[in-house]
Amino acid sequence: MSVDGWLADTRSSYDTVAASYADLVRGLLADTPYERATLSLFADFVRAAGGGPVADVGCGTGRITAHLAGLGVDAFGIDLSPGMIEVARRDHPGLRFEVGSMTDLDLAEGSVAGLVAWYSLIHIPDHQVAPVLAHFRRVLRPGGPLLLSFHVGNETRLKTQGYGGHPMKVHVHRRQPAQVAAWLRESGFTVEAQMTLASAESALGGIIFGRSQPVA
Known part of the structure; x- marks a missing residue:
């Protein structure tokens, strides 16, 4: 996996905070009913399409x-x-987890029935979003549901400390839902629904449901 500067910084930062991060976010979904509802709806979509990984x-x-x-x-x-x-x-321990990067997603074409990126696009710079979404479309089955969540805003901030006070070096990109939706459409997704909300997950978060279209 090719790792340039920002990607290496992101990886090492989250290596540093992993244990503290887990403790701080473990119970967030208990306080976020709207996010739970979107995840439940996403699960319904996966089942309605026949299920799968x-x-x-x-x-x-x-x-x-x-x-x-x-x-x-x-x-x-x-x-x-x-x-x-x-x-x-x-x-x-009963679930499968792998090390990998969304910038070089090591999954076979059409191998997943659905895909979630839950506040994980926030560290991807603008020039890398289209290649990442192309990977998402490639690995999703045609018509497979996609669920994205992200911080809403218009700025990029360098985060130098977080999750228990540990040092970090990650850029946090806040984006408007219209921009994220446009990127999705340009990458071959349909956009079915979008919303913004304030909760324990984000002071202002965006959620978008999309579906992959067949790759020409």
Whole structure:
């Protein structure tokens, strides 16, 4: 896997904070009913399409992967940070977790029935979003549901400390839903629904449901 500067910084930052991150976010879904509802709806879409493996890309310590599994979805997680994956495997030993990057997604074409990127696109710079979405479309079955969540805004901030006060070096990109939806359409997805909300997950978060279209 080719790792340039920002990707290496993101990986090492989350390796550093993995244990503290897990402790701080473990119970967030209990306080976010709207997010739980979107995950439940996504699981319904996967089942309605016949089921199959679902990739949680940028899974962190596995809390969303585990929640989807609890909804009856065959979910597995992928994350850039080996430290995060180590904690995910520790906390959710019955589930599958792999180290990997959404910028070079090592999954076969059409191999997943659904894909979630839960606040994980936030560290991807603008010039890398289209290649990432192309990977998402490639690995999704035609018509497969996609669920994205992200921080809403118009700025990029360098995060130098977080999750228990540990040092970090990651850029956090806040984007408008219209921009993310436009990128999805340009990448061959239909956009079915979008919303913004404030919750424990984000001061202002965006959620978009999309579906992959057949690759020409």
